[in-house]
Amino acid sequence: MRAPKPKETDLYLPVKTLLEGQGYTVKGEIGAADIVAVRGDEDPVVVELKTGFSLSLFHQGIERQAITDQVYIAVPRGTGRAFLKAIAANTSLCRRLGLGLMTVRLKDGLVEVHADPAPYRPRKSNIKKARLLKEFARRTGDPNSGGATRxxxxxxxxxxxxxxxxxxxxxxxxxxxxxxxxxxxxxxxxxxxxxxxxxxxxxxxxxxxxxxxxxxxxxxxxxxxxxxxxxxxxxxxx
CATH class of the missing domain: 1.10.10.10 (Winged helix-like DNA-binding domain superfamily/Winged helix DNA-binding domain)
Incomplete structure (x- = not known):
């Protein structure tokens, strides 16, 4: 029998437990935020819950940055190569957007933090830059239409x-x-x-x-x- 599809509410208690263990007072559904955690005079932590990665999840996370810099998104942890690939790609995206990322293993409530909110500082690759400029210099004319298939x-x-x-x-x-x-x-x-x-x-x-x-x-x-x-x-x- 196929396992039931997870719900956003399934993520709430594991994330709440993690944050409370760090000294936060945690409440759900405050205003537009799924989770709000407060500790002393620090900026509040906001966590947006979703059952999977989606564009709307990242949109919500960005909107919450108008409230605080401490914004996380959280999704259930999956299995298999496809999910690991998705985690790697979306962790990179979260870092670029200044968002934190959590996954929740529903069978035991384990929460893994893959990225913490922080200003994005891109690391430039001199090798990739040199390769790009070398190809540009060697290319004769402009024979390709931008956006064409590779x-x-x-x-x-x-x-x-x-x-x-x-x-x-x-x-x-x-x-x-x-x-x-x-x-x-x-x-x-x-x-x-x-x-x-x-x-x-x-x-x-x-x-x-x-x-x-x-x-x-x-x-x-x-x-x-x-x-x-x-x-x-x-x-x-x-």
Whole structure:
């Protein structure tokens, strides 16, 4: 038999018990708040209860920040990989929003605090920033429409592959060093050896030729160094 669906009221007593153990006086349904906890002259703690993550839960949490900075959201604790993934993603979101996050294990009332309310201080990644700017600098023109599906996007890597393919289409099987020089693609040898798109074939040591799939890609994409309009997001490039 399937377990009954949890109710918001099932979360109340475990959260109340946790807060009372920390010296708070706790009451439910005060104004618009599900739980309000008060301890001395400190800012009150507000907890919003929901049976699962939802956009409305985060909206409610943000609204309660007009009352106090000490706002938590609480949901039942689930099981399985999907729930663990949801916890990780929503803990990150709560930190960005300055919200706290609790989960309640209903079988025994265990409350786990995954995040406390605090001002968000984003940590910048110099590696990700450098990678982004490198791709921006290497990309020729603006061949993609912003918001298009990631599949088939024209990246700097794909543009370099097209340059190599163009040289092979003109010269036939060619030494990698000559392809690199003629195309201006320093990484031509590694690119053709990796053959990520299946456009190239090694016909002898250090010599590469163009496959039919590569020829089709040249027809579809055209010259990456010539002005072109942004590709239709509905296209399905090879």
């Amino acid at each position: 599949q088939g996007l024209m990246t700097a890597y794909r543009q370099d592959a097209l340059r190599c393919a163009r040289i092979l289409a003109e010269l036939g099987p060619t030494k990698a060093a000559l392809v690199a020089k003629a195309s201006g693609v320093d990484r031509a040898r590694a690119l053709m050896a990796d053959n990520h798109y299946g456009w190239f074939e090694r016909v002898a040591t250090g010599i590469y030729g163009l496959c039919d799939k590569g020829s089709e890609a040249l027809v579809f994409h055209g010259d990456p160094d010539s002005p072109a309009e942004i590709a239709d997001p509905g296209d399905t490039p090879n």
